[in-house]
Amino acid sequence: MERPRHQGMAKNTYMRWRLPLVCLLWEVAMIVLFGVFVRFGPEADAHWEEEKQELNLTSDMENDFYFRYPSFQDVHVMIFVGFGFLMTFLKRYGFGAVGFNFLLAAFGIQWALLMQGWFHSFKNGKILIGVENLINADFCVGSVCIAFGAILGKTSPIQLLVMTLFQVTLFSVNEYILLNLLHVKDAGGSMTIHTFGAYFGLTVTRILYRPNLEQSKDKQGSVYHSDLFAMIGTLYLWMYWPSFNSAISEHGDAQHRSAINTYCSLAACVLTTMAFSSMLQKKGKLDMVHIQNATLAGGVAVGTSAEMMLTPYGSLIVGSISGIVSTVGYVYFTPFLESRLHIQDTCGIHNLHAMPGLIGGIVGAITAAAATEDVYGKEGFIKAFDFTGVYHTRTPSVQGGFQAAGIVVSLLMAFVGGAIVGGILKLPIWGDAAAENCFEDEVYWEVPEDEESDVYHMHNPDKPASP
Amino acid sequence: MERPRHQGMAKNTYMRWRLPLVCLLWEVAMIVLFGVFVRFGPEADAHWEEEKQELNLTSDMENDFYFRYPSFQDVHVMIFVGFGFLMTFLKRYGFGAVGFNFLLAAFGIQWALLMQGWFHSFKNGKILIGVENLINADFCVGSVCIAFGAILGKTSPIQLLVMTLFQVTLFSVNEYILLNLLHVKDAGGSMTIHTFGAYFGLTVTRILYRPNLEQSKDKQGSVYHSDLFAMIGTLYLWMYWPSFNSAISEHGDAQHRSAINTYCSLAACVLTTMAFSSMLQKKGKLDMVHIQNATLAGGVAVGTSAEMMLTPYGSLIVGSISGIVSTVGYVYFTPFLESRLHIQDTCGIHNLHAMPGLIGGIVGAITAAAATEDVYGKEGFIKAFDFTGVYHTRTPSVQGGFQAAGIVVSLLMAFVGGAIVGGILKLPIWGDAAAENCFEDEVYWEVPEDEESDVYHMHNPDKPASP
């Protein structure tokens, strides 16, 4: 159904040649680069049959596939259904939420396989990939999905692709600095994914500030069923977060521990979120925005420390605090950010990812600094922090310092990178919509006739038969 | 949007201080108790690196995490998405269904980790937890989700939290009596989860009988899209039930067998449900209530016996019968229970959990009594029923008797416990809604403007009032 456009609309949102061009050029580039660089890692290559014998492996079970594939699939669901549906809460932006998230994530994982591959899996001129690379690519794209949350409804698909291209690149550089140069632990990505992704997105949305956004204010809310669709996203993120935080931990006790810590933190977070959601509303009613988002802060906030000996009660404490901080953020900070700092944060990623991400980085630094051989066991201690090779003399307190440095580096990368990328996205060539057409699928999507069509409404004799 | 309240509304449903108080006090209690009692089990502790060597384990794969984590995640989905969305069928109670289920389950799993931990994982003053404890906590909370189905739409969140607190406690005691004192097998929880949970919930709803509930009768039905949301819940419960029944079975053939038996039982159940749904309706049309619920009875009814040598055809028989019983229950028993016994059972848990749970207990007793060394093999026989230690002389027929005793104990615990807890919930301090406001999200939730808002409706003043 074509609705009359407001007269103010002057922007050119015509995608017909621009979007296909970007997608096709990109895919060709990927094919060429994959052709030159990407090959199967040893455990996915048909030569593994021989390698197994050389390594004296007695069972196919030793293939990393079986250690990580179930977690990979859970992470995959989080990226595509979790983030995609979480953002369908807007009443008329469901197609854009789930569809553009699909587009940018499919675009991003290919580039992430290359970028992260060059940094971490590059051998003899080839990038050798396996299931762990797939998980890391999903992780990297996760940070883009987070940033998408800040600019949801206000950007064209081309802007999203351009942002993905740059953000994946910056993510990989930042990740390399943290994991390889600073030798920081961050298995669940409190710093690399959440802190970086969220502050990057917030910086971008600041640069793209739209002073007249109140023109589309009527579309910034939810309707009853869009809130239920969003809960699908929420629950899948919540349920699978233990897989997220444990997916790339060391085999054995570390994966096991990560899952338990995350499970505990998330459970606690639900209770404090519900408590503050009710407490901060005059009538004491619960707000779906908080339930959909702040309940997840507990997963973010143990992202760095989940694989450490945080302990179950430590996880409960971290989860409880992050639920409170996040809910308070939705009630007080988000309006403040918009009115004072001109940061328009559609999904409130500041509350769900930025602040909990910082908490996660800090908790990780403290937990690392407090580590002792007594708590971890002699071998467990070395394994947990990989205090081997040139790092064999590093002490926990030094590790804690480097962890803290990781937070600062992530923030700097996010602010500087976000400012540059925001500037690029501000160019008037990417086809974003006018302020009065934001949060509206019809700009970029063929939208079917309304729910209340003649088919099962009928009864209106004046309404035209078809859109 | 605030709609004018009916004048009859006199009850105080103001949650602003009560709900936060309960949640926060509870979470503080959890943190203290976890701090005192809960630690990582050996396979999740960083000392595992050393323990592995002592136990001569050659592979990280021997960590229980890899045996159970995929099933754990499936069970987790069943509890939060399965039960949560199954209950969204009501036209105006979707937020309450999925949100309160989320709240009570997150609340309950923490308490279950403690309660079950004290009974089953307590060593040297500490509860040592691993992935199996997480599954068991989800199981325990599953019984609360079942009971929630009976009182759906008629209780305040505080009532639900109070019920969860008591029900988890009673569940753990009942489970201890069955598994440890009677030495009963019940891996899929036909008795401990379904029979106990359902009869507990039915007793509670009987005590909370609301004579004027027909005042909210117009809200007790579904709408087209709410039925589709409910099917998300149904299908996830149906698909993952093989994981549910096999999640805590012994490693190896027992887990494998449980999954197969459950798969077969559920497949058969769908066919008999469809048959009776059509047969019992005058016009021969299928009823979504049956498809959403009775198709799951096959999973409940093999909960005890799935890990035994029930055989695939035995599973088909049990599944077929339970589908019939459950569908007949929806058509004939539910109205009878309400009109004659004053049991108002919103979701029909009597049909989906209570009767199939009893069937499951009985089938389990028969299957156990019929076990022979020939069918199980000498070692398999001992392993399947854990006829070791003080139980090494127990015979199958004696085991069958104890299994039957387990049903009786579960029923008694449910009736007595449900009566007491129902009495507590009847106190006029918990903020439940008046009869005319039942099944209505607006009592406890901020509800967005209607689907048919001005945004994409545009105020056609000629539109007739109802279709």
Place this chain on the structure above:
Amino acid sequence: MERPRHQGMAKNTYMRWRLPLVCLLWEVAMIVLFGVFVRFGPEADAHWEEEKQELNLTSDMENDFYFRYPSFQDVHVMIFVGFGFLMTFLKRYGFGAVGFNFLLAAFGIQWALLMQGWFHSFKNGKILIGVENLINADFCVGSVCIAFGAILGKTSPIQLLVMTLFQVTLFSVNEYILLNLLHVKDAGGSMTIHTFGAYFGLTVTRILYRPNLEQSKDKQGSVYHSDLFAMIGTLYLWMYWPSFNSAISEHGDAQHRSAINTYCSLAACVLTTMAFSSMLQKKGKLDMVHIQNATLAGGVAVGTSAEMMLTPYGSLIVGSISGIVSTVGYVYFTPFLESRLHIQDTCGIHNLHAMPGLIGGIVGAITAAAATEDVYGKEGFIKAFDFTGVYHTRTPSVQGGFQAAGIVVSLLMAFVGGAIVGGILKLPIWGDAAAENCFEDEVYWEVPEDEESDVYHMHNPDKPASP
């Protein structure tokens, strides 16, 4: 709510005795046949405890359950939620889409366990089943779900059950010819599942051609929320397709490789689909039909070759092409098929399964023909194509020829089988609806009152415009 029927309706769609009769007779037959034939395979039987010792297995992890169960559950979700919800895009056929898919799949897996069991798992007069049989049964039923897509909305549940009965039989015969007689590799089923299933369904819908289908044209479209429900199906199919293609591959590197190839192909497919969806629409807007369907073609098109050394860049190429072919198909071929060839293809399975399935078969033949010992390693080469026993002299190019023959056989089986089954379904005894009642749930389902009921509308003229 009963709506007035059109006067033209003359067909008898009364299901009350026919549907129950078919379901119950069928289930009894299944119980008898399972009783005679089906037993637990060695790894699911309680005797495994002894067998383990004979085979010198040191760990329960060697049970096939742990190699395949996570993939099985993903496949299970694809069949029931993936296909079920993908088809809910129609505005008034959501119950039929998800409900009839549920019915036919539950019906089909039982028969598939028998049919495939007789061909592949028959030992000493018994069919011995394990987790791989469950996956294969799901696969077989997947081909029926595909065919269902062509006739969606135009057939009665009895017709669907009859079709399932025959199609599962034909599928099993075709699969036996391909895998056992031609010794063809097809782990992801490009030929056996997609090519066969789609051309079978297209033939059936051709035979069932309805000249007056434009009478229900107003119901053939989607509404806003039905498109979002369909995206749930799309995303679960897309995310879990790596599990689909790797589920029954050899343990170890082959499963690992299949997942990676499929992941890459699907990612590329999304980009080319988006590009062509925008390019082929006059206004450059994206079409949800393409996003919901063509994005999946990449999974179909590597179904045969994913477990081979296709390489990641090869997968990107295949995925890119299949996305283009599929999207072009939706825009140009589907209307052509309907107007010229009288093939009414409700879901466009020609574009999503038939053409990509053919591509998949061809790519598989080429990849097999191009295989060398250098690329696979000496042992890997033999293992990958199972060049053992009577096949130990087969060369890659001969294998390529047999692969191509597999495509032809699948097509022939589909056309001949589809024509016969279509003829059977044309008999006027199965209760299908008149043309004007197609795509309408009310024919076979109890449908609740409309979304816009008086309950939460009430048309309060004083209602403020926004909350």
